[in-house]
Amino acid sequence: MRSSQSITKEHMPASKQPPSRPGRRPLPRSPGGSPLWYAAGFLLVLAIVQAVFFVARSGRTLPYSEFKSLVRAGKVAEVVVGAAEIRGALKAAEAGSPNFTTVRIEDPKLIEELEQHAVEYTGEAASSWMTDVMSWLFPVLFLIVIWSFFFRRMGGAEGGVMSFARSKAKIYSEDDVKVKFEDVAGVDEAENELKEIVEFLKTPKKYTSIGGRIPKGVLLVGPPGTGKTLLARAVAGEAKVPFFSLSGSEFVEMFVGVGAARVRDLFRQAEAKAPCIVFIDELDALGKARVQSPIGSHEEREQTLNQLLAEMDGFDARKGVIIMAATNRPEVLDPALLRPGRFDRQVLVDKPDIRGREDILRIHAKNVKIAPDVELKVVAARTAGFAGADLANLVNEAALLAARRDKPAVEMKDLEEAIDRLIAGLEKKRVMSDKERRIVAYHESGHAIVATVVPGLDPVHKISIVQRGFGALGYTMQLPLEDRYLLTRTDLQNQLSVLLGGRSAEEIAFEEISTGAQNDLQRATDIARAMVTEYGMSDAMGAITYEPTRRPTFLNMPMPQERGPYAEETAQRIDAEVTRIMTEAHEQARRILRERRQTLDQLAARLLEKEVIEGDELRVIVGSGRPCGSQR
Numbered sequence: 228m229r230s231s232q233s234i235t236k237e238h239m240p241a242s243k244q245p246p247s248r249p250g251r252r253p254l255p256r257s258p259g260g261s262p263l264w265y266a267a268g269f270l271l272v273l274a275i276v277q278a279v280f281f282v283a284r285s286g287r288t289l290p291y292s293e294f295k296s297l298v299r300a301g302k303v304a305e306v307v308v309g310a311a312e313i314r315g316a317l318k319a320a321e322a323g324s325p326n327f328t329t330v331r332i333e334d335p336k337l338i339e340e341l342e343q344h345a346v347e348y349t350g351e352a353a354s355s356w357m358t359d360v361m362s363w364l365f366p367v368l369f370l371i372v373i374w375s376f377f378f379r380r381m382g383g384a385e386g387g388v389m390s391f392a393r394s395k396a397k398i399y400s401e402d403d404v405k406v407k408f409e410d411v412a413g414v415d416e417a418e419n420e421l422k423e424i425v426e427f428l429k430t431p432k433k434y435t436s437i438g439g440r441i442p443k444g445v446l447l448v449g450p451p452g453t454g455k456t457l458l459a460r461a462v463a464g465e466a467k468v469p470f471f472s473l474s475g476s477e478f479v480e481m482f483v484g485v486g487a488a489r490v491r492d493l494f495r496q497a498e499a500k501a502p503c504i505v506f507i508d509e510l511d512a513l514g515k516a517r518v519q520s521p522i523g524s525h526e527e528r529e530q531t532l533n534q535l536l537a538e539m540d541g542f543d544a545r546k547g548v549i550i551m552a553a554t555n556r557p558e559v560l561d562p563a564l565l566r567p568g569r570f571d572r573q574v575l576v577d578k579p580d581i582r583g584r585e586d587i588l589r590i591h592a593k594n595v596k597i598a599p600d601v602e603l604k605v606v607a608a609r610t611a612g613f614a615g616a617d618l619a620n621l622v623n624e625a626a627l628l629a630a631r632r633d634k635p636a637v638e639m640k641d642l643e644e645a646i647d648r649l650i651a652g653l654e655k656k657r658v659m660s661d662k663e664r665r666i667v668a669y670h671e672s673g674h675a676i677v678a679t680v681v682p683g684l685d686p687v688h689k690i691s692i693v694q695r696g697f698g699a700l701g702y703t704m705q706l707p708l709e710d711r712y713l714l715t716r717t718d719l720q721n722q723l724s725v726l727l728g729g730r731s732a733e734e735i736a737f738e739e740i741s742t743g744a745q746n747d748l749q750r751a752t753d754i755a756r757a758m759v760t761e762y763g764m765s766d767a768m769g770a771i772t773y774e775p776t777r778r779p780t781f782l783n784m785p786m787p788q789e790r791g792p793y794a795e796e797t798a799q800r801i802d803a804e805v806t807r808i809m810t811e812a813h814e815q816a817r818r819i820l821r822e823r824r825q826t827l828d829q830l831a832a833r834l835l836e837k838e839v840i841e842g843d844e845l846r847v848i849v850g851s852g853r854p855c856g857s858q859r
């Protein structure tokens with residue numbers, strides 16, 4: 228073997244050096260790898276040597292007779308006599324490749340002849356096993372190298388197969404979370420609710436020594452871009468606790484079992500760092516209601532969700548770990564997530580009203596140079612329907628516009644232009660036009676005034692024309708003062724008037740009606756029909772119920788409409804009674820609003836300006852101090 232190598236070296240043409248194997252690269256990259264790698268590396272080196280050896284051997288294959296005649300002619304310089312073949316080199320004078328091979332033939336006189344013609348000769352021991360081994364080892368090694376290369380790619384930046392299960396959650400240490408509540412604006416209610424969480428994280432002992440139950444999970448619900456992520460980080464920043472965050476969507480495209488392992492790992496890490504916050508963004512990606520699917524394609528997500536539920540249950544909130552999550556689609560969440568002991572506290576993070584928008588603009592305007600002519604109040608008024616992220620974007624756009632024009636600061640003109648651009652971009656998100664806002668303002672004012680004027684109803688808590696993320700254009704919220712078990716006929720009639728108040732206000736103010744009242748009309752009609760057919764509240768129809776007994780619904784789907792056991796003529800009388808009740812309610816609403824035409828205009832104007840009016844202010848405007856018992 229030694230001798231064969233010596234020949235190899237001497238006779239190998241430089242151009243035939245085997246190219247360096249690309250497959251070798253991963254080997255030195257695995258420091259601390261198993262001894263297996265070193266063994267593989269060693270074998271690979273051998274393989275290369277052997278390959279070189281193969282190359283060197285190549286050359287002409289001569290018939291044995293020609294070989295013998297060459298020897299006799301004295302043209303052969305040296306030979307290596309192997310077990311099966313003889314390789315050799317001709318003297319330099321010969322043209323072409325000096326190497327040759329010939330198949331060995333039993334020839335006892337060969338040595339004699341070689342000596343006669345002064346040919347250098349060597350024997351070769353056991354070269355054939357090496358050749359055999361190499362011929363299968365080489366492909367195997369090649370496969371190993373390819374395989375390890377792809378596995379590495381799959382491991383990605385994480386550093387290989389082994390760390391798959393490690394949580395991707397980024398850990399912000401306390402210094403890292405610099406966000407404070409003062410960086411968040413326009414979501415005061417949510418902020419106030421979260422202050423309690425901050426207090427608890429700061430001094431968990433104070434709370435646990437009394438034995439109070441601390442909320443385990445807080446779910447931030449609201450349209451995209453309203454600052455949910457920002458708020459969660461602000462809680463960590465205010466409480467100066469570590470903040471572990473990860474996004475639900477990260478879990479979704481993983482191998483089965485990995486997501487669950489990550490959740491487990493995340494909670495172990497969090498426990499070690501308590502008090503701290505674990506924040507799961509986009510919970511809906513992970514926490515969609517579990518479905519029975521024959522395909523089982525949601526296996527991974529459900530395993531992960533189950534693990535999350537299990538961790539939340541087994542978790543002791545007194546240790547000071549608060550789990551926060553955010554979603555903009557609360558309706559798709561698995562109900563199991565919202566049970567007590569899990570995300571039992573829900574905080575609404577809604578789009579800001581006009582004052583909130585001004586505050587948010589002020590926060591973001593701090594980061595750019597603003598010219599003195601800029602009035603953020605005006606900008607806020609022009610950006611109805613914008614969420615916090617839209618406003619941050621607006622300031623940035625304006626700054627870019629100003630910079631492009633080589634201005635030293637952002638001027639009002641830049642902001643105006645940025646608004647126009649963004650609104651065009653938001654068109655898909657349906658930002659209301661001025662006319663639509665006026666209609667909605669009158670509509671909601673109508674509801675609110677009727678609700679305030681008629682007696683015996685729940686007081687109005689808030690009116691809003693801030694466009695919601697969830698469809699409604701505005702709302703009038705009534706909050707009950709006490710639990711009610713019984714409603715009188717007058718109560719129901721008044722309720723109908725309130726529902727029809729929106730439509731009535733539109734009629735009075737614009738002499739035109741819109742589709743905005745569809746939901747009101749539906750609810751009102753349902754109530755009126757129930758008054759006639761279920762509660763026996765119609766004098767004309769008498770105290771009879773005309774409804775068939777209600778059946779349990781199937782999967783929350785209403786059963787196909789089934790009419791009660793009454794005659795066609797009765798059905799017509801029922802319809803007539805429903806119409807009468809609706810008409811009376813509509814008339815009452817219109818009368819109330821016509822008598823207060825000025826109040827209606829005033830309230831609508833105020834609503835357009837402020838977008839949100841609290842119940843107290845409403846009552847001052849309507850002046851409901853005097854009793855108003857003239858109806859019915």
Ligand code: ADP
Pocket residue numbers: 410411412413414449450451452453454455456457458553587590614615616617619
């Ligand atoms: P969400 O998580 O609700 O979709 P983010 O918290 O990610 O929204 O908001 C994105 C960015 O928009 C924030 O980093 C911040 O700059 C800005 N922003 C959103 N809401 C507010 C707010 N209420 N106050 C100040 N800035 C906000």
Ligand code: MG
Pocket residue numbers: 455456508553
């Ligand atoms: Mg977010």
Ligand code: ZN
Pocket residue numbers: 670674729730743744747
């Ligand atoms: Zn309405």
